[in-house]
Amino acid sequence: MLPPMWISMLAVDLIDCTIRLEGTVDPERTGSAFELTFREVGNIRVERYHDFETMPCLGDFNLIRVEDLADGRARFRTDTGDAMLIFEAVASPRLVVLGEHQIEAANIFRNDSPAA
DSSP states (O other): OOOOEEEEEEEEETTTTEEEEEEESOTTSSSOSEEEEEOSOEEEEEEEOSOTTSOOOTTEEOOEEEEEOSTTEEEEEEEOSSEEEEEEEESSOEEEEOTTOOOOHHHHEEEOOOOO
């Protein structure tokens, strides 16, 4: 189980078709606990559910739900506290744990694929 975490950086690279996300355990300090890189990204959708006049809380990190698709791809969904981020990518994102943090992919992802 992960402690409360925040997204410290989220970048979409339209040329390389990647999404890079960094998570931190302390939003007041610099540095990240982990980096996730998703490759061959497509069908990106952001569904904002707060009014634009409301103070945004973008940055909450929640489990990333994974739905398996065909040909080694997956649909990823996560709630950032301000919007739903939904996209498709290669099913095996690269996880890099930084520092002394005890983070594993099983702590970050939840399989939402229907049982066979």
